[in-house]
Amino acid sequence: MMMTNMAVLDKDVIAGLKDLLGEGFVVLVDRFASDGAERFERMQKALAANDAEALYGEAHGLKGSCRNVGAMMLAQYCQDLEQACEDEQGQLPQHQTLLDQANQAFEQVNAALAAAR
Amino acid sequence: MSVSSSRLNDGKTLMIEVGGRFDASVLDEFRECYEKTSVKFDSYEVNLRDAEYLDSSALGMLLVLRDFAGGDKASILISNCSSEVKRIFAISSFEKLFDIQ
Amino acid sequence: MSICTEPSVKTVKILVAEDSAVDRLILEKILTKNGYHVVLAADGEEAIALFKQESPEMVFLDVIMPRLNGMEAAKAIRAHSGDVFTPIVFLTSLVAPQSLAACLEAGGDDFLSKPYNPIVIEAKVKAFYRMREMHQTMQHQRDQIERNNQNLIQEQAIAKQVFDKITDAGALDLPVIQYYMSALAVFNGDVLLCDLSPSGSLFMLLGDFTGHGLPAAIGSMPLASIFHGMVKKGFSLGDIIRELNEKLYHTLPVGLFCCATAVDLSLTKRRALIWSGGLPDGCIYHAKTHSSVPIRSTNLPLGILANREFDHTPKRYDIAEHDRIFLWSDGILEARSASGEMFGEKRLQSILDSGLPVEAVFDSILDPVKRHLGEGVGDDDVSMVSLEMPSAEQAQELLSRAPKSRGSLADWAMELKLNTSSLKTFEPLQLLLNVISEVPHLRQSSSVLYTVMSELFNNAVEHGVLDLPSSLKSSPEGFNEYYTLRKERLAALQAGWVTIEFEHALQKNGGLLTIRFRDSGKGFIQNDPTDQNATDQSGVAIENSPQESKMQTTQPIKAQYFGRGLKLIESLCEQINICAPGNCVEAVFKWSTED
Structure with missing residues (x-):
């Protein structure tokens, strides 16, 4: 799947959030980073344990947050992970590459967010 | 509730209404109704709709009114009599002297 | 929690349950920025706990959460909020239509997709707040109606208790009476009263007040208490009807009146006196011929006319052993079937005309009426009664239960002496009339x-005390002078008295009242008690006597203004006695219960 033509962060969304949160935008950046890091940890475990439900829940949760912060590329990775959980139950470990790509995108979003604060 | 009078629509009849007891206690009021008027009436109506009791002094008063109104030529209607009152008029043969209804 | 008032929307408390810290933060900010009070939960279980603790007005639930997901939490919250409407909005990044539908089926009222749009959120919160207000107003009104209804039922129960106490004093349990009254009929103002009279009659009244519900039923209370009170004292049917009419005329508001039929069934004389005003025709069903005679209403209902214009005279009907009097209210004719068709007069008449034995008539009317109404329609507004003329033996048994004339004046005498000062100021006639009116049957002759x-x-x-000659009254001027003189002499009176004596005794089927007036005057019979001149002068002459009235046909009427008094008394009373020397006159008034 090609993600290259998608921006890491939607600038309009970030502007909106800054406007909404003001000083609180810093908190949002921190929460996104820590909440996301925890989710990736749990996703890695679920993938290894072949736990589709757990992986789906985490990917779905992260997807929602991504949409809210305008991280549409990462949201797309999350949705791909959800898809993987639904389509190929029992063979989750083969999607390790997808999870790694998502993790990379997550780091990019964190960097972009940190830059935006 | 005692005696009151009013001119009927035709302007020629005086109506006297007597309520409660019709006896000597209302003699003056009754008399004033027809005596103290400047108009000469052709006929009279004594309305007893609200009269509960009467005695023979009332009969006397009615006869005095009849004399005042021209005796045998008088035109006097006694209206709204209850059955008891009619009976008393009948005993005294008043229906020959008055128009009783 | 406020009900029905209009609190600022801004005081609304909203629970947000969301496991993603970022989304939680954004939603919290959007809501607090709009002034709402926000309570935050990170999973389903925490959401339920906070809901119980904080009682928020609205809930936002993420669908997928650790520990307990949003759909499960929604069910628990719904169960806990009971009657109170709490809008639940699911937060979701789901897009599949089935998934969104599943949210609503799980008890959600709406859903909100990520990313959040502040304008959409504010609009939704406002819409749900209005819905919740509407819902609460509705519930408040429903509760109010429920409370009003409860009050009404309670009031009716109390009224019925009072009412039952009054009517139970009657004699509806007598074997000659058969009746049916539905509860609804009682509350729609139907009333059935029955009592034995010391006169040896059975009195019965079936009444139907206009209107419905409590106002209609309340009129039956004065009706019942007057009926029982007067029947027990032995008053006649006419007297009772007159009194009831008077009472209802003065107490009931315009438009509320009572259709009624009242019966005085003499247990000894084989006759019934019946007064009927406004009820549908009842009938007397003859036991021998198996045929009926209608009892027609010929009067206006009770409480419409003032007593002056009101005819309280009952009609007399002959009645033989085992004949029955049937009365019913219009509920029987107007009984409607499920399809709305009325039972009607024709059906009723055909039953009466079918030659049934008398004892079968009651059920032969009631059963078809009930069948006509059908099951469970719930508007059975039927009152019906039959009263049987008992056999001689039965009648004797009933008579032994009748009250003795204790509550009223029967054999009695009284004397009232008015001395000088009383004569000047006190006019005793109304007082005397009040005493006499305590005797049943004398009241109607007041x-x-x-x-x-x-x-x-x-x-x-x-003529006695003041010694006024009535010859004064031979001219109009004299007539007035006479009464002027009366005032003057009374005012100047030094000594004088009048005594009034009553003696009352019961006779078979009636009674005698002797009224005797004595005065301190010298009387008018000096020498020869038959001397007409003497009486003429005294003014108590009996003029216009039958012999004299013959002359009136040949001579012009010379109407005297006086001299009618004793003739009136003579005509109105049984007897008049003038005792020498003429200062004592007694009149004997006879009354009878014979019809």
Whole structure:
């Protein structure tokens, strides 16, 4: 799947959030980073344990947050992970590459967010 | 509730209404109704709709009114009599002297 | 929690349950920025706990959460909020239509997709707040109606208790009576009263007040208490009807009146006196011929006319052993079937015309009426009663239960002496009339008795005590002078008295009242008691006597202004006695229960 033509962060969304949160935008950046890091940890475990439900829940949760912060590329990775959980139950470990790509995108979003604060 | 009078629509009849007891206690009021008027009436109506009791002094008063109104030529209607009152008029043969209804 | 008032939307408390810290933060900010009070939960279980603790007005639930997901939490919250409407909005990044539908089926009222749009959120919160307000107003009104209804039922129960106490005093359990009254009929103002009279009659009244519900039923209370009170004292049917009419005329508001039929069934005389005003025709069903005679209403209902214009005279019907009097309210004719068709007069008449034995008639009417109404329609507004003329033995048994005439004046005498000062100031006729009216049957003659007593009293005062000659009254001027003189002499009176004596005794089927007036005057019979001149001068002459009235046909009527008093008394009373020397006159008034 090609993600290259998608921006890491939607600038309009970030502007909106800054406007909404003001000083609180810093908190949002921190929460996104820590909440996301925890989710990736749990996703890695679920993938290894072949736990589709757990992986789906985490990917779905992260997807929602991504949409809210305008991280549409990462949201797309999350949705791909959800898809993987639904389509190929029992063979989750083969999607390790997808999870790694998502993790990379997550780091990019964190960097972009940190830059935006 | 005692005696009151009013001119009927035709302007020629005086109506006297007597309520409660019709006896000597209302003699003056009754008399004033027809005596103290400047108009000469052709006929009279004594309305007893609200009269509960009467005695023979009332009969006397009615006869005095009849004399005042021209005796045998008088035109006097006694209206709204209850059955008891009619009976008393009948005993005294008043229906020959008055128009009783 | 506020109900029905209009609190600022901004005081609304909203629970947000969301496991993603970022989304939680954004939603919290959006809501607090709009002034709402926000409570935050990170999973389903925490959401339920906070809901119980904080009682928020609205809930936002993420669908997928650790520990307990949003759909499960929604069910628990719904169960806990009971009657109170709490909008639940699911937060979701789901897009599949089935998933969104599943949210609503799980008890959600709406869903909100990520990313959040502040304008959409504010609009939704406002819409749900209005819905919640509407819902609460509705519930408040529903509760109010429920409370009002409860009050009404309670009031009706109390009214029925009072009502039952009054009517239970009656004699509806007598074997000659058969009746049916539905509860609804009682509350729609139907009333059935029955009592035995010391006169040896059974009295019964079936009434139907206009209107419905409590106002209609309340009129039956004065009706019942007057009926029982007067029947027990032995008053006649006419007297009772007159009194009931008077009472209802004065107490009931315009438009509320009572259709009624009242019966006085004599247990000894084989006749019934019946007064009927406004009820549908009842009937007397003859046991021998198996045929019926209608009892027609010929009067206006009770409470419409003033007593002056009101005819309280009952009609007399002959009635044989085992004949039955049937009465019913219009509920029987107007009984509607499920399809709305009325039972109607024709059906009723055909039953009466079918030659049934008398004892079968009651059920032969009631059963078809009930069948016509059908099951469970719930508007059975039917009152019906039959009263049987008992056999001689049965009648005897019933008579033994009748009250003795204790509550009223029967054999009695009284004397009232008015001395000088009383004569000057006190006019005793109304007092005397009140005493006499305590005797049943004399009450209906109060107008006649007034005239009699007024004559006797004025004779005693004017010709006795004041020694006024009635010859004065031979001219209009004299007539007035006479009464002027009366006032003057009374005011100047030094010594004088009048005594009034009543003696009352019961006779078979009636009674005798002797009214005697004595005065302190010297009387008018000096020498020869038959001397007409003497009586003429005294003013108590009996003029226009039958012999004299013959002359009136040949001579012009010379109407005297006086001299009618004693003739009136003579005509109105059984007897008049003038005792020498003429200062004592007694009149004997006879009353009878014979019809």
